[in-house]
Amino acid sequence: MSELIERAYVITLTIPDNEAFTALTTLARMGLPVDAAVRSDVWIATVEAAHAAALDGTIGTIETVYNPNKHRLEIRSNARPLPGEVWITALDETPAITVSGRTVDGVRGIVRRTAWRLLDEHGADVPAGILDRATESFLCNPAFQKAIR
Amino acid sequence: MKPRVAVVVFPGTNSEHETQRALAAAGLDAEIVHWSRGSAGLRHFDAFVLPGGFAYEDRVRAGAVAAHDEVMDAVIEGAQAGKFVIGICNGAQILLEAGLVPGTGPLRRPTAAFAPNAGGRFMCVHVHVRLAVAPARVPVLAGLSAGAVIPAWVSHGEGRLAAPDAELDALERDGHAAFVYCDARGERVPAPNGSARDVAGLTNRDGNVLAIMPHPERDAWTFNHRDGDPTKAAARGNAQAMLAPSGGSIFFEAFAAGFTTARPR
Numbered sequence: 001m002s003e004l005i006e007r008a009y010v011i012t013l014t015i016p017d018n019e020a021f022t023a024l025t026t027l028a029r030m031g032l033p034v035d036a037a038v039r040s041d042v043w044i045a046t047v048e049a050a051h052a053a054a055l056d057g058t059i060g061t062i063e064t065v066y067n068p069n070k071h072r073l074e075i076r077s078n079a080r081p082l083p084g085e086v087w088i089t090a091l092d093e094t095p096a097i098t099v100s101g102r103t104v105d106g107v108r109g110i111v112r113r114t115a116w117r118l119l120d121e122h123g124a125d126v127p128a129g130i131l132d133r134a135t136e137s138f139l140c141n142p143a144f145q146k147a148i149r
Numbered sequence: 150m151k152p153r154v155a156v157v158v159f160p161g162t163n164s165e166h167e168t169q170r171a172l173a174a175a176g177l178d179a180e181i182v183h184w185s186r187g188s189a190g191l192r193h194f195d196a197f198v199l200p201g202g203f204a205y206e207d208r209v210r211a212g213a214v215a216a217h218d219e220v221m222d223a224v225i226e227g228a229q230a231g232k233f234v235i236g237i238c239n240g241a242q243i244l245l246e247a248g249l250v251p252g253t254g255p256l257r258r259p260t261a262a263f264a265p266n267a268g269g270r271f272m273c274v275h276v277h278v279r280l281a282v283a284p285a286r287v288p289v290l291a292g293l294s295a296g297a298v299i300p301a302w303v304s305h306g307e308g309r310l311a312a313p314d315a316e317l318d319a320l321e322r323d324g325h326a327a328f329v330y331c332d333a334r335g336e337r338v339p340a341p342n343g344s345a346r347d348v349a350g351l352t353n354r355d356g357n358v359l360a361i362m363p364h365p366e367r368d369a370w371t372f373n374h375r376d377g378d379p380t381k382a383a384a385r386g387n388a389q390a391m392l393a394p395s396g397g398s399i400f401f402e403a404f405a406a407g408f409t410t411a412r413p414r
Contacts, residue, residue, distance in 0.1 A: 138213065
């Protein structure tokens with residue numbers, strides 16, 4: 001068995017994202033100065049290092065996870081949000097061992113989170129305080145979810 | 150004059166007609182009101198019922214977007230003024246997201262949630278729920294007797310009550326846990342969805358707002374009881390009996406009784 005590493009697969013719609021738009025309209029109603037909301041699915045795999053490259057390729061072939069006609073796939077070598085992102089996950093997050101029902105060699109566990117980025121009218125990330133307010137008052141229900149910054 | 154009850158419909162609500170029928174059969178003047186009428190179109194109603202469905206497609210989180218909808222301003226104002234408010238299934242999720250139930254925190258800052266079911270799957274099963282608090286604790290259902298058992302259908306993917314342990318303790322201690330899952334005799338049973346403390350329904354501090362996950366309106370007529378139900382079996386071959394209110398109808402009759410026995414403020 002080789003060393004275990006983490007891989008994050010950040011999958012974002014390239015077509016209009018109705019859910020993100022609905023979130024945006026809600027944030028506007030709440031009075032938050034946000035011009036765009038970007039939502040991504042984040043699949044975080046704990047995988048044997050020797051199998052990581054193969055997993056990268058496999059993720060790109062599971063169309064229920066990633067469809068190249070409507071998604072952008074970004075592969076990250078660590079499972080931390082970038083500055084300006086917040087990840088929402090369940091407090092009782094339980095890793096699965098399959099990806100969309102498929103077993104993948106070397107994968108020890110995989111979890112799914114939702115990433116949000118909120119942008120201002122210039123396309124830049126909103127100030128951290130705005131993202132915090134949006135998270136605490138709308139994007140995350142702390143009764144069963146946690147926000148990772 | 151009959152009490153006027155608004156059955157509030159959001160984009161994606163799908164249980165408004167059976168809810169309206171059950172309310173009307175209980176003697177209430179129930180009107181389906183779409184969210185687009187805004188809060189100004191709601192304020193003259195005596196009470197509000199938020200039916201089941203998938204408001205705003207459950208985007209972001211079940212009930213989260215609807216809880217911030219402008220039309221909810223009237224529901225929140227009404228609840229704070231003592232009007233009766235019931236949320237069923239998705240309506241219950243909305244009430245928790247709006248902070249009206251259990252009402253232990255600020256508005257629109259939920260302290261509890263109906264989170265994804267244990268196992269992560271949508272489920273549709275027949276259940277019974279039992280009133281787990283004294284009837285006087287829930288004037289919104291003033292017509293219920295102590296320990297009343299109500300048949301209903303679970304039909305949800307997110308019905309597992311979740312909250313920190315301290316909050317759950319407080320909810321039980323302070324009488325917020327209005328309904329628990331039970332068998333037909335009223336004996337408490339494990340919640341089919343893994344709900345904490347087997348809770349099926351929550352109320353607020355004043356008992357004028359109730360959030361319940363199973364659907365009594367889908368079990369409020371003899372013909373839509375589950376197969377094997379004795380009332381349904383006895384009604385076979387008798388259309389009038391089959392179309393009569395029974396079972397879950399007591400939930401709506403208790404709601405209607407509240408307008409006379411525990412007149413909302």
